[in-house]
Amino acid sequence: MDLKDLYQEIILDHGKNPRNLGKFDNYNKDAKGNNPLCGDNVHVYLRLNENKKVEDIAFEGHGCAISMASASIMTDMVRGKEEKEVKEIVTDFLGMIKEKDSLETNILKDDEKTKLMSLSGVKQYPMRVKCATLSWHTLTSALDNLDQIVKTEE
Amino acid sequence: MNIHDIKKEFPIFDDKIQNNDLVYLDSANSSQKPRIVVDRIYDFYTKEFSNVGRSVHYLAVAATNLYEQTRVSVQKYINAKDKDEIVFTKGATEAINLVANTFGQKYLSEGDEVLLTELEHHSNYVPWHFLRKAKNIKIEFAEINDDGEVTLEAIEKKITNKTKIISVSHLSNVTGAILPIKDIVQLAHSKNIPVLIDGCQGAPHLKLDMQDIDCDFYAISGHKMYGPTGIGVLYAKKKWLEDLPPYQGGGGMINEVKKEGITYGELPNKYEAGTMATAQVIAFNESIKFMEKIGIQNIEKHEKELLDYGLEKLRKNNSVNIIGNPKEKGGVISFTIEGVHPHDIATILDEDGVAIRAGHHCCQILHDKLNLPATARASFGVYNTKDDIDKLDEAINKCKKIFNL
Numbered sequence: 001m002d003l004k005d006l007y008q009e010i011i012l013d014h015g016k017n018p019r020n021l022g023k024f025d026n027y028n029k030d031a032k033g034n035n036p037l038c039g040d041n042v043h044v045y046l047r048l049n050e051n052k053k054v055e056d057i058a059f060e061g062h063g064c065a066i067s068m069a070s071a072s073i074m075t076d077m078v079r080g081k082e083e084k085e086v087k088e089i090v091t092d093f094l095g096m097i098k099e100k101d102s103l104e105t106n107i108l109k110d111d112e113k114t115k116l117m118s119l120s121g122v123k124q125y126p127m128r129v130k131c132a133t134l135s136w137h138t139l140t141s142a143l144d145n146l147d148q149i150v151k152t153e154e
Numbered sequence: 155m156n157i158h159d160i161k162k163e164f165p166i167f168d169d170k171i172q173n174n175d176l177v178y179l180d181s182a183n184s185s186q187k188p189r190i191v192v193d194r195i196y197d198f199y200t201k202e203f204s205n206v207g208r209s210v211h212y213l214a215v216a217a218t219n220l221y222e223q224t225r226v227s228v229q230k231y232i233n234a235k236d237k238d239e240i241v242f243t244k245g246a247t248e249a250i251n252l253v254a255n256t257f258g259q260k261y262l263s264e265g266d267e268v269l270l271t272e273l274e275h276h277s278n279y280v281p282w283h284f285l286r287k288a289k290n291i292k293i294e295f296a297e298i299n300d301d302g303e304v305t306l307e308a309i310e311k312k313i314t315n316k317t318k319i320i321s322v323s324h325l326s327n328v329t330g331a332i333l334p335i336k337d338i339v340q341l342a343h344s345k346n347i348p349v350l351i352d353g354c355q356g357a358p359h360l361k362l363d364m365q366d367i368d369c370d371f372y373a374i375s376g377h378k379m380y381g382p383t384g385i386g387v388l389y390a391k392k393k394w395l396e397d398l399p400p401y402q403g404g405g406g407m408i409n410e411v412k413k414e415g416i417t418y419g420e421l422p423n424k425y426e427a428g429t430m431a432t433a434q435v436i437a438f439n440e441s442i443k444f445m446e447k448i449g450i451q452n453i454e455k456h457e458k459e460l461l462d463y464g465l466e467k468l469r470k471n472n473s474v475n476i477i478g479n480p481k482e483k484g485g486v487i488s489f490t491i492e493g494v495h496p497h498d499i500a501t502i503l504d505e506d507g508v509a510i511r512a513g514h515h516c517c518q519i520l521h522d523k524l525n526l527p528a529t530a531r532a533s534f535g536v537y538n539t540k541d542d543i544d545k546l547d548e549a550i551n552k553c554k555k556i557f558n559l
Contacts, residue, residue, distance in 0.1 A: 007502075007557075039513060064496075064497035
């Protein structure tokens with residue numbers, strides 16, 4: 001295990017200065033997620049236009065560097081993408097965090113994939129995986145209009 | 155037994171953990187186990203095992219005697235008047251649930267108030283919340299002050315003529331504040347209100363004398379007292395155990411069972427339904443003996459030294475913010491580092507073998523009040539040394555370095 005894999009510069013940067021932090025007015029989908037074990041929480045807001053494209057996306061919440069960076073990078077990455085593409089990216093990301101060595105989707109450019117792979121360090125820290133995945137599960141819940149709060153524990 | 159080389163009594167420190175010497179600073183969560191406790195469980199299962207209180211064969215009688223010996227040891231250790239005032243439970247959580255459930259059944263009705271404090275662990279809030287749902291009772295919270303303490307005055311302020319029971323921590327698992335429980339009991343009794351003390355953090359670290367404290371109920375966690383998991387104790391005055399209804403129904407707690415009706419067993423069997431955590435109860439006797447051998451005064455003194463040293467060290471460390479400043483404080487230091495989330499602190503410290511806890515420590519009400527989503531916490535046990543605190547301090551510096559502080 002190496003802490004440098006977990007706390008890469010890009011994570012520290014996004015963790016300290018999260019992009020897309022804060023609610024915006026004309027969102028039409030949102031969902032909350034929380035991790036009852038550690039008290040982290042996130043609220044994802046997004047606006048899907050008539051062509052099912054993510055026009056804008058932002059989040060509110062608090063948590064560790066990993067969870068803030070993950071939400072920050074995620075929101076950067078899915079803005080401007082179609083709903084179908086977003087879901088593919090989410091599935092690909094969650095698959096990578098869980099078991100796969102790399103990202104497979106063709107939707108993301110190589111530099112975007114590199115950025116996302118910076119979160120792969122959590123794979124060596126099983127207790128921290130949930131920090132990286134909470135905002136992604138919450139994004140899915142927002143897209144699917146699910147009313148229940150996403151929890152990392154059942 | 156010399157407290158300064160007590161680490162060697164604990165097998166967990168024999169080997170490296172992830173290539174590091176273990177610096178275990180999570181005893182408020184659960185303590186490590188001395189060899190004699192671990193060995194006792196093994197010996198009981200391999201040489202002496204039988205269920206207790208039922209059969210008449212040799213092993214059953216011997217096991218029953220061992221089980222009952224722990225009851226007497228606990229009684230003496232906490233200076234209870236009668237051994238029947240000691241009820242074994244699966245933990246302090248169950249002990250509190252037992253009181254909330256049975257006392258609630260018999261004595262609480264709509265509009266009645268239960269008085270807790272803002273620093274209670276969830277296990278001393280959720281059981282009462284069940285009653286709020288089921289019986290429409292009210293829960294009041296005595297406030298903490300800026301130092302993270304709950305004073306007698308804060309308790310007094312929230313007592314009304316509807317207050318039916320007061321349930322408070324002995325020692326906060328977050329701020330370390332030691333509550334003035336004897337004064338609280340005295341005040342409550344002057345108004346005919348019974349008091350339950352959540353002693354999870356008190357029992358492992360402070361001298362206990364039930365007859366002196368005079369509380370009605372005291373909940374103890376075995377695994378925080380160098381004992382096995384799955385074992386706790388409810389101390390309750392005999393008059394309450396005789397008066398309150400049974401908690402769980404099953405074998406062992408009955409007197410006579412007929413189709414038309416059932417009569418319940420005598421104390422303490424009335425509250426110990428089903429097969430209990432026999433091996434754990436028997437091994438818990440070794441934990442008590444272990445603590446007696448060191449002497450609770452020596453434990454208190456040792457942990458106070460560690461606390462003073464730790465506070466001095468961490469106060470000098472820039473960007474470390476210590477939570478609470480109680481005058482009477484146990485061996486718990488909760489802290490934050492400006493710019494680093496507690497979970498990141500815990501992960502980075504762990505890399506050097508420094509085991510702390512991060513999160514809300516099952517005290518969300520307290521963290522809401524402090525306006526902090528989470529804190530990092532270092533808590534001490536008999537095996538800790540000043541060297542452990544130096545390592546904590548070094549690991550905190552490493553953490554600051556990673557986060558460019």
